[in-house]
Amino acid sequence: MIKFILRRLGISSLVLLGGSVLMFVLTINSGDPLADLRESNDPNRDSLIAQRINNMGLDDPWYERYGAWLAGVGRCVVGSCDLGVNRAGIPVIDLLGNAAAATLRLVILSTLLAIVIGIGIGILTAIRQYSGFDYIVTFFAFMMYSLPVFWAAVLLKEYGAIRFNDWIVSPDLALWQIALVALVLAVVIAGALGGDARRRLLTGGATFLFVFAAMFYFDAVDWYRQPALGIGVVAVASIGAALLIVMLSSGLGNKNVLYAALTTVGAGIVSYFVFSSQLGEPTWGVLFGLFAVAIVIAVLSGALWGGYSRTMAIWVSVATATVMSLVIVVDQALSAWAGYLGSVRNGRPISTIGAETPNYDGTFWQEFLDKGTQLLLPTILLTLVSVASYSRYTRSSMLEVLEQDYVRTARSKGLSERVVITKHAFRNALIPITTIVAFDFAGLIGGAVLTETVFGWKGMGELFRTGLVQVDPAPVMAFFLVTGTAAVVMNMLADIAYAFLDPRIRR
Template identity: 30%
Template sequence: MLAFVVRRIAVSIPILLISSFIVFILASLSGNPLSGLLTRNPPPSPETIALEAHRLRLDLPLMERYWLWLTGLFTGDFGPSVQSNLDVGAEVWHRFGVTIRLILVAMVVAVLLAVVIGVISAVKQYSKTDYTATFLGFLFLAMPAFWLAILLKQWGVDFNNAVDEQVIYTIGATSVPPPEGFWAQVGDIAGHMVLPTISLALISYAAWSRYQRASMLEVMNSDYVRLARAKGLSRRRVMVKHALRNALIPLTTVTALDLASIIGGAVVTETVFQWRGMGDLLLNAIRTDDVYVTMAWLLVTATVVILFNLIADLLYAVLDPRIRYA
């Protein structure tokens, strides 16, 4: 098992380096960080423009800028922002903490829903339960992320107006000012996460439940499951220990591959609910041509995607011991 983990980590490192290079090239060619300065009226002096270009390292060759940026990452230096007083690293990690809790909770909820509904649909194939689950799955799959988020937000506003009290939070990741006390703050954060989590989880679970259903049907018709039934094992043990464990492998793959789309959905969801997370950071960086903030965002998300795929590889070995000895 240890050798399996080491091999997977060894493969992930060069992928991350290649990702960092692609991120740097794309972000560097996407815009001019001096555009905000050049469009001012009255225009700044050439000396001011030259100093700003030097601060942003625009007077250096492209590969030298990449090397400075890459080596600076090991010390926590994500490069200079167009906002001279902004610490890119500190801002990214603060915003990342806001976004990652939404993504993780939404993924857990979506996976649980997908497994439960997928298994029930497979066990009760062609029943009313199966048809209902299929209809709901396709319904949520067809819904745009922003539209579902807007519907949930409007429902929360209408509900609060109906009861004349703030019961459901519809704006922000936390209250302003935050409540005093640790548990009060935890409850406040959880309350603000309800609607964004539901929005993100429903969009994700819809496709995953169909994969889980198909995988479960395939496993239930396999020889080893029929052998387990013939040996007299209980239906529960056959389903959980023999069928479900192997049926989770395709879902693990799909979940890891869909992480990038979930991050994209989180950007939309955060915009609708006015969260100051990674989504808001990215959109502001694009508006202001803040290249180093954009690169930091892309690098962090690329790292998360690679990390989740690494975790998926390790889960394969846990779900199917034959993989670790391959």
Template identity: 45%
Template sequence: MLTFIVRRIIASLFIVIGASFIAFVLVANAGDPLARAAQSQDPTVRAQLTRSITESLNLDQNVVVRFFLWLKGVGGCFVGKCDFGKTIQGGDVTDNLGTYLLVSLRLVLAATVLALVIGVAIGIITAIKQYSGFDYAVTFMVFLFFSLPTFWLGIILKDLVAIKFNNFLNLPGGPTFSATWFIIMSVFFGLLTFSILSGTLLRKLAISLAVALGVFLIAFYISETHWLLNPSLGLPVIIVLSALIACGVTTLTAGLKNRRALLSALITAGIGCALWYPLQIFFHDGMSFGKLMLLLLIALVVGIVVGILVGGDDRSLNARTGAFTALGVAIIIFVDRMMRAWSTYSSLLNGRPLRTQGQVTPNLQGDFWITTTDVLVHLFLPTITLMVISLATHSRYARASMLEVLNQDYIRTARAKGLTERTVIMRHAFRNALIPITTIIAFDVAGLVGGAVVTESVYQYRAMGQMFQQGLLQVDPNPVMAFFLVNAVLVVLMNLVADLAYAALDPRIRVTSS
């Protein structure tokens, strides 16, 4: 394994260098960096600008020498002294890259995780419910999303989601739904539930009506209490959601008949609910991202320990069930605390909290929760825009892959042995269906950085895409090359990760030195 990784890294290094040389030559011949300086009417200023740009970009050297000078600076990254050159204005590309790269990766990571989780889940469900009403509806929506231009979708989201939602919050009587909306939401979720469920018609109708009634009551409560102005979940709701997460995780990992796993999940959920109030006090005491990650790690450890202590024939299964439950409960508690900062954050922004441009609000003063809310609010619309396009790809590949796996002989054998459908899907089909999807994910992560150029322009998001665009418009080669190099490294890195993931997902695949 180690030999394979080293060999792939060395090969990837030569690929990146070769591709960088081709890109450097193309960029160098894409325009004249001195054209803007030549437009100056003052001969002295024109001469100074020409000399400054020539020195910063090494334009007095031929393109091959300039490439190796640029490569020498980039190679300094291996010893902690990165130098991606200067911009045409004399700025440091390395400093800009460090800032913009973190912003882009934050955006791409959020979009990728959401698209992956939701897209794969939808793809698996539609494969299991092949040719059902739910399958046809999802197929229509997926192809619709896939065909939407990114810039058009971004503009529509800014208008229909952000601006309209902010206006809705500031209605004279408060944010109140009409009776028509109550009916529409109830019918929608009722039909969605009916299309997903399996079993007898009476069972499907009963559960769908219960879901529709629940949605109606929740929407009525949100409307009448103006919950959107000061949202929170509260301990009773957290207890209910934690119990549902415990049951849901157990269903997926072990099945509800596995009492040990169910007990592990319920105990973990109970510990999380019991710690809700003490955590509220802790949250107010100098919270930071590092402390938040530490709490998440502690939650996972608690879930694993609970699973081990519960014991049984399969302690590792119990530990996984406890860990996933702890993760779900931790996310709920975090969301509840973020909601409690919403009212204060909204008041700081004059009652219009959903932002449509930039990555942060300038000069915003607040604690960890206010600043985190600000970052997440600015991420919301760009993330949705990128996610919708990737969601279509992931869901279709997941559906096709799962359908192919479900038709294999070993799946029929598993069913013939009397295994439950949950065991067949989760333990046999799902893992093998992920193998082709791994390749798509590897390319998608790298592609999203390049594809975010349009999205960042729509939302005026100052990140890698904006750096690339400005570099092209100003015939500035170094920012363009920095953008290209980051994408090239991501492509080869994600392909290496995909190869290693194959071996983890399929024991028949062995990565060796041969």
């Protein structure tokens, strides 16, 4: 494996080198970098032209300019990267840092959500092949996949920001609106869980009643402006997540794993009270420190309770601790929502442009909400587009695996459908999905140009577009360096994941 990785790194380095030469030559020959100044009537035009020629090195041959850039990249090995300056004389490394930070915030969250949701939906549609649920998901998947991104972004800005901001000033839902939402969720959940007509009716009816009652209560107590979860909801949600994770992994019959997960939840509830003051106004360092403590507790819980299923118990406990940590973060953020509404943009929380509110000064959780609301709409857009492809690929891969002989053998041995799906079919179905994830993430690192443009994000896509328009190779080459390296690294991780998913590949 080490020899394989080193060989791939060597080949990838040569590919990146050749690609960088081609990218540099194409960029500098795509137009005139002095065109705007030649047409200017500024009395200092000649000095401005001379300054730009000096900044961009236009008097030097192209290979000397490329060599200077490559030498600056080579200094990254010793921690002193020099990617040159743009035509205005601003260091590109500073522009790249800001652009990469904005894009990574957007890409990582949307990719993780798309993977989890898309793969989950794909598995359900494969299991419920040719059912009504399968047809509905297929319809919406193809619709989302074919939607023009700019049009969907405009719709999100209209209904997810402008109209929502108008509604949140005095939130009120009519009974027919509450009933409609409850009915849609009831139909979706009943179709996803499947079963005979009686089971679907009971599932749908229970879902309808629960959602209708919850939304009616929220509307009555003005929950939409003053939301809160509290330790009760946190505990119930965490216990539910623990039971679901145990059911999908080892089954509720494995008491060792079940007790490990529930012990992790119990320790989390105690920690909620012990660290309440730190959670009220934390820093990012405190949050990550508390999360590390939660993981350590989860590992100890799994090791103590695991017995013969120790490895499984540890992984289940870690997953439970992660979910519970996210629920606690949501609880703390919701508790700051009312104060945030009163401190930002005249009570209009969802912004239609930009990555954060300029010069916003609030508490930690209010600033968390500010960045989160700015991130909301572009994340939803990218997630919807990616979920469509992930769900289709997963469905196709699962259907192919479910027809294999070893799956029929597992069923004939009397294994439960849960074991057949999670331990035999799903792991092998992930192999082609791994390739799609690697390419998708590496592509999105380059910046969702249309999405960033519509929502006014100054990310990698904006950096690349500006460099091309201005015939400025420095930002373009910085873009190429990051995206090319990301493509190499993600494909390398995909190869390693293949070996983990299928031990035969290691040989």
